[in-house]
Amino acid sequence: MTVRTGPGGRWRAPALAGLAVLVLDQLTKWWALEALDDRTIDLVWTLRLHLVHNSGAAFGQGQGWGPLLAVLVLVVVAFLVRLAAVSSDRTTRVVVGAVVGGAVGNLADRVFRADGGLFSGAVVDMVDLQWWPVFNLADAVIVVGGAVVVLRGRRRA
Numbered sequence: 001m002t003v004r005t006g007p008g009g010r011w012r013a014p015a016l017a018g019l020a021v022l023v024l025d026q027l028t029k030w031w032a033l034e035a036l037d038d039r040t041i042d043l044v045w046t047l048r049l050h051l052v053h054n055s056g057a058a059f060g061q062g063q064g065w066g067p068l069l070a071v072l073v074l075v076v077v078a079f080l081v082r083l084a085a086v087s088s089d090r091t092t093r094v095v096v097g098a099v100v101g102g103a104v105g106n107l108a109d110r111v112f113r114a115d116g117g118l119f120s121g122a123v124v125d126m127v128d129l130q131w132w133p134v135f136n137l138a139d140a141v142i143v144v145g146g147a148v149v150v151l152r153g154r155r156r157a
Contacts, residue, residue: 014084014097021101025138026108032126032136046130053113053122054134070119073107083149092152099145102138 035041036051043049056063077100084096106123113121125134 010093013090014093014100017094017097018101018104021098021138021141022105022108025102025105025136025141028126028137029105029109029124032124036126040128048128048130049126050128050134052125052128052134054125055120055122067119070107070110073103077103089152092149095145095148095152098141099149102141102145105138106136106142 032049032051036049040051041049057065057069080096080100080103084093087093087096107119109123110119110121113124115121123136125136125139127136127140128134
């Protein structure tokens with residue numbers, strides 16, 4: 001049985017997931033900039049909150065590649081939206097929405113925290129396991145969401 005929804009109904013849940021990730025990501029970054037500017041907060045075991053400004057790609061590699069990374073992010077976002085558009089799987093669409101929200105969150109850092117030109121800003125990271133590169137909420141959503149999309153795609157193939 002197919003449930004029919006009104007205009008945009010197919011995109012409502014993915015858009016809300018993306019918006020939720022974007023807002024939560026930016027709120028956690030705002031908090032980190034205020035609370036972690038001059039200190040580190042140890043939580044449990046090796047988990048701590050420690051402010052890092054990442055001008056590179058994943059795991060701090062590719063310092064100074066901000067503009068190229070921004071263009072690549074836009075291409076990947078377009079690909080993901082296309083993937084979601086042709087998917088009949090609601091879960092895949094929602095997860096893609098969340099991943100796009102995370103990508104836009106990191107892209108927003110590159111735009112709004114730029115002082116040396118368009119997309120030259122650094123991404124704010126704060127979750128530090130001390131045995132893994134420092135990351136943020138958007139990074140976590142992108143990695144987990146990407147894995148979910150791949151696993152769901154393999155299961156359906």
